[in-house]
Amino acid sequence: MNHDRLSNAIELIDRANAEDPHHEVWQGQAHPKEWLYARHMSRWLEKLDPAPSEARQLAARGQHIRRWTVPREDYPEGREGYLRWRKFLYRFHAEQVASIMAEVGYDGDTIAAVKRMVGKEGIKRDDDVQLIEDVACLVFLEQYFPAFAKKYDEDKLVDIVRKTWKKMSEAGHHAALALDLPEDLKPLVAKALQSPGD
Numbered sequence: 001m002n003h004d005r006l007s008n009a010i011e012l013i014d015r016a017n018a019e020d021p022h023h024e025v026w027q028g029q030a031h032p033k034e035w036l037y038a039r040h041m042s043r044w045l046e047k048l049d050p051a052p053s054e055a056r057q058l059a060a061r062g063q064h065i066r067r068w069t070v071p072r073e074d075y076p077e078g079r080e081g082y083l084r085w086r087k088f089l090y091r092f093h094a095e096q097v098a099s100i101m102a103e104v105g106y107d108g109d110t111i112a113a114v115k116r117m118v119g120k121e122g123i124k125r126d127d128d129v130q131l132i133e134d135v136a137c138l139v140f141l142e143q144y145f146p147a148f149a150k151k152y153d154e155d156k157l158v159d160i161v162r163k164t165w166k167k168m169s170e171a172g173h174h175a176a177l178a179l180d181l182p183e184d185l186k187p188l189v190a191k192a193l194q195s196p197g198d
Helices: 001-018 033-048 054-062 078-104 108-119 129-150 154-167 168-175 183-194
Strands: 021-027 030-031
Touching: 001 033, 001 054, 001 078, 001 168, 021 033, 030 033, 033 054, 033 129, 033 168, 054 108, 054 129, 078 108, 108 129, 129 154, 154 183, 168 183
Parallel strands: none
Antiparallel strands: 021 030
C-alpha cells in the first residue's frame, strides 16, 4: 500500500468536499455536509472491512464528492427526474475521484476499480461494489433516516426502508439490525422487514 499516494488522494477529496457551502452538526460542531458524509463513509467502511484496500478507501471517501454542485432542483420533479439525477451523479462522482487518483499517480486498473464502486456498477455481483453500497446504506440509516422520518408518513418510510434493505448484502443486513435507532423508528423498521417488497 502506497500510504503517501493514498493520503494525498484523500486529502484532495477532503479539500474538495470542504468547499461544500451546506453544513451539518456532528458531535456539537458544524462541518461541511459532504466533508462530514465522507468521514461517515470511511468510518463504516472500517467497521465492515478492518483492512480495506486503497481502492475501497477511496471509493468510500469519494462517494459524494462535490455533490452540492449538481442540485436535485436542476432536474425535473418526480421519479423520472430523480433517477436521471442519480444516474448523472454516479458518473460525476466517479469521474471526480478518477481525476484526483490520476493526479496523484494511480494506475489505470485501480482507477477503473474505484470508478466501478463509486458508479455502483455491479451491485449484488461485485464484492467491492456491494461493500461500498452497504456502507452507503448504513450511513443513510444511521445518520439521515431519523431526519427523513420527520418529513414523511409511515407508508413512505416503510417503502424507503424496504428499498434500502433490498440493495444490501447479508453482512449489511446484520450491521443494520445492530444499529441503535431511535425507539420510535424501531417498530417502523420491523414492519418494513416483515414484507421486504419485490
